[in-house]
């Protein structure tokens with residue numbers, strides 16, 4: 375433990391964002407950084423608890439107190455090595471993770487948790503600057519070949535560990551670039567794509583083979599896969615968006631959030647986007663349907679595209695600003711989350727259900743919504759009812775559907791592989807991430823349903839461990 379009084383003498387100090395009036399004119403990362411002295415002071419706030427609840431709260435089991443201590447002492451190499459030991463991409467979780475560790479930190483009881491996520495980002499960035507993060511290819515190769523299908527955080531995390539174990543790993547990606555939702559979902563203002571490229575270049579130097587624009591299931595058959603590879607990992611994400619099949623859904627101007635976000639991410643990276651693919655918020659009244667993170671990313675992107683107005687609606691009631699009696703530490707709180715994008719100028723409304731999209735000559739003009747109430751029925755289930763007399767129309771020329779994802783896409787690869795699905799339509803796996811088909815494993819959103827980067831990384835770790843054990847068994 376660095377400074378036994380740090381948590382008393384040093385207040386929590388998040389680095390904050392660049393001023394809104396400046397950042398809305400570019401797609402650069404919005405988050406700022408502290409200087410070295412201030413960062414070490416923040417690390418000194420960690421109490422090195424006997425039971426580190428932060429560690430319990432972190433899906434990848436980050437050894438948080440250990441690297442806080444090293445960070446405080448200024449031992450960059452030690453901090454980096456401990457941090458990297460449980461996570462292949464601390465530079466990514468350090469930027470985009472909602473940090474369940476901080477909600478579980480003992481100092482959260484007084485709403486002043488250690489700035490774990492920012493400390494993580496600073497630790498890994500310092501390590502890159504100091505030249506500590508360099509390719510470290512395996513000394514020997516096992517001769518076993520593993521195919522990873524999908525290059526999001528689950529696939530990449532597994533690929534890294536399987537490669538380090540000496541297996542030859544090929545990552546197949548149907549898109550034109552590696553990264554999954556990190557690349558084309560999460561906007562640049564949260565995650566600069568150079569951060570992904572920097573890590574991918576290390577992975578390539580370590581021997582991972584990447585193949586883009588290969589739609590497995592279509593370009594490679596199941597038989598070819600199983601013949602060429604000793605094991606296969608499905609890490610294809612949960613790409614099936616939840617739709618809103620109300621009247622007017624086919625009007626021009628109603629789009630899925632991912633089509634909108636992908637388009638802007640491609641433009642930012644200098645890719646050619648055809649006129650037919652382009653979706654622009656410029657000079658439009660934008661209505662984002664869905665109050666979660668994807669919706670918030672649509673808000674920030676619409677603002678940067680110079681929308682006339684941006685409104686985000688959510689069908690559920692507004693959460694409370696603070697933890698309630700039944701929403702206590704150290705669990706993840708169901709409280710109101712306000713992102714940097716929300717602060718940039720957006721109206722947020724809750725308890726609104728969409729009844730229909732209203733258009734003129736095939737183009738969206740308005741969205742009809744109604745206020746709803748949520749009450750428990752006799753079986754203790756939440757039931758939604760419309761509030762009479764509250765129907766209204768909101769002007770909107772662009773609607774972005776951000777209501778989450780239902781499951782992985784079955785049609786194509788998964789049906790061809792003939793894997794079983796669970797009740798929610800995700801790929802069914804056992805505790806070893808093994809699917810119903812021998813040699814084929816699955817990890818990430820494809821088997822969990824849409825969740826977080828940090829869960830995908832952990833799922834990739836578990837799959838890598840189990841595939842390694844499977845290959846060892848196979849070799850006997």
Ligand SMILES: Cc1cc2nc3c(=O)[nH]c(=O)nc-3n(C[C@H](O)[C@H](O)[C@H](O)COP(=O)(O)OP(=O)(O)OC[C@H]3O[C@@H](n4cnc5c(N)ncnc54)[C@H](O)[C@@H]3O)c2cc1C
Pocket residue numbers: 470471472523524525526527528529546547548549553554555556559560561564588589590591609610611612632635667668671786787817818819820824825826827828830
């Ligand atoms: C807009 C948006 C913002 C988000 N922001 C955050 C955030 O800030 N923080 C956070 O923690 N989480 C965030 N998430 C969630 C997070 O991105 C996902 O949980 C995570 O990326 C899932 O990782 P994955 O590897 O399972 O799948 P994905 O990242 O979805 O990657 C799957 C990859 O598989 C490829 N693929 C699919 N089928 C095939 C095939 N047949 N052949 C070859 N390749 C194929 C896809 O093209 C894709 O690249 C966000 C999600 C979205 C949509």
Ligand code: SF4
Pocket residue numbers: 419420421422423425426427428429438439442478479480481488490
């Ligand atoms: S719970 Fe908070 S204070 Fe305790 S060890 Fe973890 S980060 Fe440090």
